[in-house]
Amino acid sequence: MVNNTNSISFYNNNADEFVSNTISVDMTSLYQRFLPLLPANAHILDAGCGSGRDSKHFINNGFSVTAMDASKALVESASALIDQHVHECLFQDFHSDKQFDAIWACASLLHVSSAELPDVFNRLASQLKPQGLFYCSFKYGNDDVERGGRYFTNADEARLDTFISSSSLHVVDSWLTGDLRPGRENERWINVILSK
Template identity: 55%
Template sequence: MNYYDQHAQEFFDGTINVEMESLYRKFLPLVNKGDDILDAGCGSGRDSKAFKELGFKVHAIDASPVLAKLAEKLIEQPVQITTFQEFKSNKCFDAIWACASLLHVSFNELPHSFLNLSKYLKNNGVFYCSFKYGNDEVDRNGRKFTNLDETLLKTVLADTPLVIKTTWQTGDLREGRESEKWLNAILIKESL
């Protein structure tokens, strides 16, 4: 999180205006108006703001206190400062949105992160996540990334109540980075 604390404004400025409609079109039809969405790793708050404007209730979390403060100003509500592994809530959500956030969790800790977040997702709830496409862990510019392909995603989810509804690949939505590939997934929480 040191990277995001030290580069919060730069990250905010670089992500706040990224066009996300293509991803929203896959996720939002699976969520009902007025539903509660957990924005897990909200970053700049861009997606929380969009969801609020579309009539959803949003609870935003992020592990970077500096980035959380910037997001709070944008979305005009508190952002809970926590990691995915330590997240707790007294409510369950209809959907979870984890856009380019879980990719900073080490491969060994990903199953626990998915398991913990899924505790706060209602049965049959929708969980969107995205990872840079690959099958390795890399350090890049002071940040750690866990890259996943479809096979590794299945492995990570094996001991959770989350099942893959669909996966698809996209290019990076940020200008100049379209050649970077992403794995996107819609997961559903099965009733136990």
């Protein structure tokens, strides 16, 4: 999910390569940390679903999924993969009449500017049921960078706290991992589970 015009263009122009590089990444370690915390048949919002890889896994494991992304090309790819409608919109513009048991925002909120992230966390939290859980991940750091045509907001523990401080969310768990893509293991990520 991207909200930066350059980042959206990047994904629209490089969708096939992005999907091929991410569709088969083994996400088991992250799924095992998050999914057991959810009720059976939980309804998950996949916020910034990219290729649809995670949505497909959730559906295959008995969860209901609503998926969204800002890239038209990725929305089309994800829709085909999961065989259901995927919403094309920014985080700031997404709204559902349903409340979700969980939100999954894997490597997607990092494309929202640091100035906009507190509002985005507030908006997404409003879509969660009480005690709902929210997984998100950021490249580890405390700055904003533009790289390869994409905008990234990096986060560490302290910076993440500032992003959620005005929301109804609090940190349940956080941990650091290497990138799960082969050859990029030295890139560090912060993974966070929040609760409403």
